[in-house]
Amino acid sequence: MTGALTTGDSLHLFDDELLRETVLTPTFDVARTLRLPVRVRETVFLDDGRIVVQSSMATPDLVAHPLHLLDRERNIVKSFGSADQVIRPDMSIYRLRRIEKADESSVWSAFVNQYVIENWSIDGVRLAALKRDVPWFEPWHYNKGLSLSEPPDVTLEAIRQDDEGRLWILIRVPGEDWKNGLAEADTPEGRFVGTRDWDLAYDTVVEIIDPRLGVLVHSERVEPSLVGFASMGQAIGYREGPDGVPYIDLWQLELVEVPSSP
Numbered sequence: 554m555t556g557a558l559t560t561g562d563s564l565h566l567f568d569d570e571l572l573r574e575t576v577l578t579p580t581f582d583v584a585r586t587l588r589l590p591v592r593v594r595e596t597v598f599l600d601d602g603r604i605v606v607q608s609s610m611a612t613p614d615l616v617a618h619p620l621h622l623l624d625r626e627r628n629i630v631k632s633f634g635s636a637d638q639v640i641r642p643d644m645s646i647y648r649l650r651r652i653e654k655a656d657e658s659s660v661w662s663a664f665v666n667q668y669v670i671e672n673w674s675i676d677g678v679r680l681a682a683l684k685r686d687v688p689w690f691e692p693w694h695y696n697k698g699l700s701l702s703e704p705p706d707v708t709l710e711a712i713r714q715d716d717e718g719r720l721w722i723l724i725r726v727p728g729e730d731w732k733n734g735l736a737e738a739d740t741p742e743g744r745f746v747g748t749r750d751w752d753l754a755y756d757t758v759v760e761i762i763d764p765r766l767g768v769l770v771h772s773e774r775v776e777p778s779l780v781g782f783a784s785m786g787q788a789i790g791y792r793e794g795p796d797g798v799p800y801i802d803l804w805q806l807e808l809v810e811v812p813s814s815p
Contacts, residue, residue, distance in 0.1 A: 557596050567593035567606075574627060587627045597654045603630070605660050605675060609648040619650045620662060622675050633677030634662055646696055653712045653720075661720065663712050667692035670712065670720065672764070683764055689726060699746040704731050705754065711781040711788075719770060721806065723779045723788060724758040731755070751778040751792045759788075761808060771808060779804065 555567045563584065564577040574587040591608035598604055602625040610616060620634030634650065646666045653661040655672055659680060663670040668690045672681040690707045699705055704727035711723045728734055734754025737746050748754050755778040761770040777790040783803055790802035 555593055555596070557598065565596070565598075567596065569593065589627055590623070590629050591621055594649070595652045597652055597660050599654075599657055599675075601625075601657075603675075605652065605654075607634075607650045607652050607662075609645070616648075619648050620652065620660070620673060631675065631677050634671075634673055636671070636679055636682075646694070651709055651712050653714050655714060661712055661714065663709050663722070665709050666694065666706070668709065668724075670722075670762075670764075681764065683762065683767070685760075685762075685769070689758070690724065699735055699748070701732060701735060701737065701746055705735075710757070710779065713782040713785055715785055718763070718765060720762045720764055721782070721785075722760045722762065723781070724760065725755050725778065725780075726758055726774070728753050728756045728776070748793075752776060754778070759806065777802065777804060 555569075557565045563579075564581075566575045566577065567589065568575070569592045572589040572592065574589055574593075576584040576586070578584050591606060591610050593606045593608055595607040596604050597606075604623050606621050606623060607619055608621055609619065614632075617635050618632035620632070621629050622631040622633075624630050647664075649665045651663040651665065655661050658676075659672055659674045661670055662673055668685040668687065670683045671679055673679055693706050697706070707727070708725045709722065710725050713721045715721060730753050734748060734750040734752070735746050736749035737744060756774055756776055757779040758772065758774050759779070760772045762768070763770055778792065779788045780791045781789045783789050786806055788804045788806050790804050792800050792802065794800060
């Protein structure tokens with residue numbers, strides 16, 4: 554289940570199993586429920602009540618499209634978001650995107666497995682594509698899972714546009730001591746490797762890009778494992794205590810101009 558808080562303080566909950574959207578008031582009363590035509594991973598709300606969702610649907614007409622525009626009654630108006638529309642069953646990661654509102658007529662759509670961010674109109678036209686080539690983020694094609702013999706894959710976790718139109722990007726990278734952050738465990742299905750300490754296993758690269766100028770404004774590597782944005786300027790960190798209890802931390806992100814030396 555995913556959730557989103559709109560500017561009207563309504564909480565929208567998206568149930569992947571029941572394909573249902575439940576809208577709660579600020580006092581947590583149920584305002585309404587709506588049937589959904591797709592499973593929702595991420596959501597962008599438009600001012601007129603329509604939404605753009607990220608979803609992977611294994612149907613002939615929708616399988617090649619990771620983004621879907623839904624009307625106020627949650628009917629599909631348009632499916633889009635893939636320039637080549639080529640789908641391979643062994644490369645399902647290509648159907649996954651991180652999305653963010655650009656304006657009332659377009660959204661940002663970022664690949665998870667490569668440093669590519671596209672701007673799509675809600676009419677289904679790709680308006681722009683940003684690609685950043687850096688040695689620490691090599692594109693990958695298959696989700697190989699965790700292993701003690703090689704570091705975890707780099708993944709683009711979240712994007713957010715600030716009031717000046719700049720994109721803030723969270724990218725999860727292996728920590729300096731990543732191997733000690735992982736552990737092997739025996740299960741009825743066999744032996745597998747999982748995350749033991751999130752802050753050891755992963756770091757986060759925070760980057761700010763000005764898409765209008767096509768320039769990198771700032772890049773910084775931080776130790777917490779940041780998995781998303783709570784709001785502009787607040788990032789969500791995930792970790793687990795020694796007893797396995799999960800914790801959500803809020804981190805304040807701020808771009809500060811440092812005066813140059815005279």
